[in-house]
Amino acid sequence: MLQAVITVFLDSPTADLLRLLAVPVFAWAAYRDVATRRVPNWTWAPLALLALALLGWDAWTAWTASEFAWRRFLVPAAVSAGLVIPIAYLFWRTGGFGGADAKALMVIALLFPVYPVYLLPSGTLPLQATNIRVFSFTVLTNTVLFGLAAPLLLAARNAAAGRVSSVMFVGRPVAVGNIPETHGRLLDGPAGATRRGLDLDALRMYLRWRGIDFETLRSRADALRDPATLPDEPNPPTDGAVSAVPTDDPAASDNPLDGAADGATRDGAAEDSGGDSPEDADAFDDPWGAEAFLTDVDSAYGATAEDLRDGLDVLAAEDTVWVSPGIPFIVPMFVGLVVALTYGDVLFGLFALVGTV
Incomplete structure (x- = not known):
């Protein structure tokens, strides 16, 4: 040798x-x-x-x-x-x-x-x-x-574990609690499996922009669908990387979301105002503030307002979702x-x- x-x-x-x-x-x-x-x-x-x-x-x-x-x-x-x-x-x-x-x-x-x-x-x-x-x-x-x-390898792995789905060739199931540290694209929508789901980097951008963490999103979903709960001054969205910190914010800590959920909101509304139920979400002009977010950021990895709303609805309700790891x-x-x-x-x-x- x-x-x-x-x-x-x-x-x-x-x-x-x-x-x-x-x-x-x-x-x-x-x-x-x-x-x-x-x-x-x-x-x-x-x-x-x-x-x-x-x-x-x-x-x-x-x-x-x-x-x-x-x-x-x-x-x-x-x-x-x-x-x-x-x-x-x-x-x-x-x-x-x-x-x-x-x-x-x-x-x-x-x-x-x-x-x-x-x-x-x-x-x-x-x-x-x-x-x-x-x-x-x-x-x-x-x-x-x-x-x-x-x-082919991904499908074989899913089949061996008994996970059969129309997206088994391109995705894998992930516990929702692991989503903040997961890379890839959501393959679940409100109507079922989809190939055009929300990019999880765009999700992290949205959470940082809004100043909430993922647990807050799930626990207070009904209230947060109301665009009146958006912050008056959004936070730096970063590029959506798992470990990204908004370095252009001099007050940024190791966790840029610490304490952000208690901040002021647009129109003076309180985030815990009770909100609307999921079935009333369409009554808002801009559910989840999706349009406001996409207007404010330069790019969100191709996500549309509909992609963002559908992804947030799914992640707020489900315990396990299919995600495309995107090799x-x-x-x-x-x-x-x-x-x-x-x-x-x-x-x-x-x-x-x-x-x-």
């Missing part, structure tokens, strides 16, 4: 060895994405600078080597920059990717435009290449394949990168196995 590692470092191209620095960075980003659904923007800057430097290095090496080497470099590099980067941007603009997902794929496109070469005593990695040899596209197709496996795209991307660096292109390997290439 040690001999193989030494061989890789002695005989493999230096530029390709430097590209391996991406592996621990992507491992850390995948961990952060699972734990917090947040990856700092500065994560990608060093890799982007490294990618541009290595891209220039490879271009100069190919240009000075031969016309064949230049063309062998130029075609996959052009496809990587001209196809994979626009794909990442398009998916981000249409909501298919988060910002971190798009930045990660763009970095891959710049850092791995062509297949790297790692020499071992018994052969060369990656094992399975493709005809066009665009390595970033291999990482992308690997990522998609591994991402498609997640719903972070960087996780299968990390797996796809590691597999690409060792095995290579999984999809192309499958095609070769059945004799279609």
Whole structure:
């Protein structure tokens, strides 16, 4: 094993060895994405600078080597920059990717435009290449394949536990008491299962904006449906992260919700005024103050007033709800990168196995 590692470092191209620095960075980003659904923007800057430097290095090496080497470099590099980067941007603009997902794929496109070469005593990695040899596209197709496996694993886990539902391929049941620390999207609505539920980050934004905690929301739901109980001066909503504290508020404590439920409310109304029953909620012009919240914040992860009201109604009444964990795209991307660096292109390997290439 040690001999193989030494061989890789002695005989493999230096530029390709430097590209391996991406592996621990992507491992850390995948961990952060699972734990917090947040990856700092500065994560990608060093890799982007490294990618541009290595891209220039490879271009100069190919240009000075031969016309064949230049063309062998130029075609996959052009496809990587001209196809994979626009794909990442398009998916981000249409909501298919988060910002971190798009930045990660763009970095891959710049850092791995062509297949790297790692020499071992018994052969060369990656094992399975493709005809066009665009390595970033291999990482992308690997990522998609591994991402498609997640719903099957989730459904199998739910079925094994006897949890059968129309959303068992995309969600899992969560005790309502755990919702404040849960990432994902609510899959329950007043009329039953739904694929367009409230993003739980938007829920946390709403609670912080309103100055109440989740227990208060559930225990005083009838009163809080009345928009007259909204605070005169809303609190910073943060970005909805579980651990976020509104740092622009100099009076913020470790828990930004401490004591907030006893604050003043709009029109001088008291939050414990009794409120209306759930069946009378439609009598309000703006139940839960949903419109007021969405008007005041810049973005709430695509939530509409109806999404917010439906989500709050469900969370105020139920003890267990279905939540889509939303597998972070960087996780299968990390797996796809590691597999690409060792095995290579999984999809192309499958095609070769059945004799279609």
